[in-house]
Amino acid sequence: MTTQQGDGEGAAAPDLGARFDRVRRDNLATVLGIVHTDGAASRSALTQATGLNRSTIAALVGELVDRGLVVETDPVGTNRVGRPSPVVAPDPRVVAIAVNPEIDAVTVGVVGLDGVVQHRVRRETDGVPSAPRAAALAAEVIAGLRSGALSPDVRVLGVGLAVPGLVGSDGGVVRLAPHLGWIDEPFAAVVASATGLPTRAANDASLGAIAEGRFGAGRGVDDLVFLNGGASGVGGGVLIGGGPVTGVGGFAGEIGHTLVNSVGELCHCGAVGCLETEVGQARLLAVTGLDRGQADQLDAALAGAEPGSPVAVEVRRQIDFLAVALRGVVNSFNPALIVLGGFLGSLHAADPGRLAERVRGQSLPGARDDVRITRAALGVDRLTIGAAELAFAAVLADPASVTRAS
Structure with a gap:
């Protein structure tokens, strides 16, 4: 009987130790995550943000410093009475x-x-x-x-x-x-x-959706859709509740293959009239006379187009097809924000009013009420x-x- 009790007590201790270790690891992740996405924070700010006590925060920060993941510095320009709270930041090394x-x-x-x-x-x-x-x-x-x-x-x-x-x-x-x-x-x-x-x-x-959600135009927004336009076509990413929508196999978000023109061109995917057959960087470069190495000049070229010119006509055509795809995005995901990157950001900047009007005019009431459309904030870094x-x-x-x- 005594041996059995001893075995039971011996089994309980490792379980308790494992739980404490799991809590410690979770708390380390919480603290590192805050300074990673929000930037440098004082220990007192971390205490407030996490609800943990000061001694626990001190221990967690100390371990992160020991592991070489964060650095601590004295605050600059503080006028507070007493010992200032050290500032914790991710180690850029x-x-x-x-x-x-x-x-x-x-x-x-x-x-x-x-x-x-x-x-x-x-x-x-x-x-x-x-x-x-x-x-x-x-x-x-x-x-x-x-x-x-x-x-x-x-x-x-x-x-x-x-x-x-x-x-x-x-x-x-x-x-x-x-x-x-x-x-x-x-x-x-x-x-x-x-x-x-x-x-x-x-x-x-x-990945662009995650970057814009954590560091860019979508910071603080839980539900957003990101569309990226580049030399290789149009891709999409979706965040719902702050987390990425991946699908069972990881292939979700292919908004570039949304049907926008039922009598359009054959897409490489085998379908007809996909978004990226109607909206593309190559067409914009061709009509503006730019080459692929000058893609960063699209903003100026599109914004300076004379009304009725081939450039202005192409911009309106692409915006109208983009609006059809975004209508489906709004109705399907009810996002708070749609973020446009790459050449799609240039299209939006060329005539943001037209894009917003076309999307709102085709989307369902309710789903369209709170959505905003904006340009990606991270530029080439996204x-x-x-x-x-x-x-x-x-x-x-x-x-x-x-x-x-x-």
Whole structure:
């Protein structure tokens, strides 16, 4: 009987210890998550935000400092009486690598845990890169950054891949990237092998939605839809309740293949009249006389178009088809905000009133009442920051998994 009781008591103690450890890990994630997305905060602000007591916050911050994930500094310019509360911020020496393959280039970025893009390198390609070629280019740039631009005390946590295509929920295989010509490519595994770094992939627009939701135009908005327009077409990402909508296989958000013209062109997906067959960067560049390397000049070219000119006519045509797709977005998801990135942001800036009027005029009452349409705030950083979030995800979920700094 005594032995049995002893066994029971012995079993209860580890359970209690495991629960305490789980609570500690969850609290570490909460504190790191706050300073990651909201920026530097004092210990007193963290106490207020979390509801934890001061001694618990002090212990959690101390562990995050020991693990090299945050830094503490004295506040500047405070007039408060008594000892000022130290300011806690993500350590910018903790970074993730972001990779974005496109039809004409591979872009590699370095993003700090504070959400700041520290470096960006764009390697143009002679043609559409194959998956092995894109992986080799990315690995080459990453090796160069690690041996040159990055200081020796920088800690690279992993690589996030923002791919213009369908990526499985396992974060490894690119099921289909039609503009790149990739089918069932184990892109993440190839990059991981070439770099020796943990690597995950996801759809580029879905990552853009996360970036804009956490750091950009959608900060503080729980329900938003992000559409990204680039050289590889139109992609979408959806956040509901602050979390991404992925679908059972990870393929949700392909708004670029919404039907907008039943007598339109045949799309590469096999359907007719998809959004990205009617609304595209290439057409805007052609009508404005710009080449692909001048895409950042679209804003000025569209805004300066004379009424009735070919540019103005094309802008109105694309806005009207975009409005048809956004009508479906409003009716399906009832978002508070629609964020437009890339050349779609340029279209919106060219005539925001027309786009808003067309969307509201075609959407259902109720669903349309509270929706706003705005341009992405992160500019060219949106996919880089989003891909980095993919690489940071494991550490943000469990900071205790990171080896303590030496």
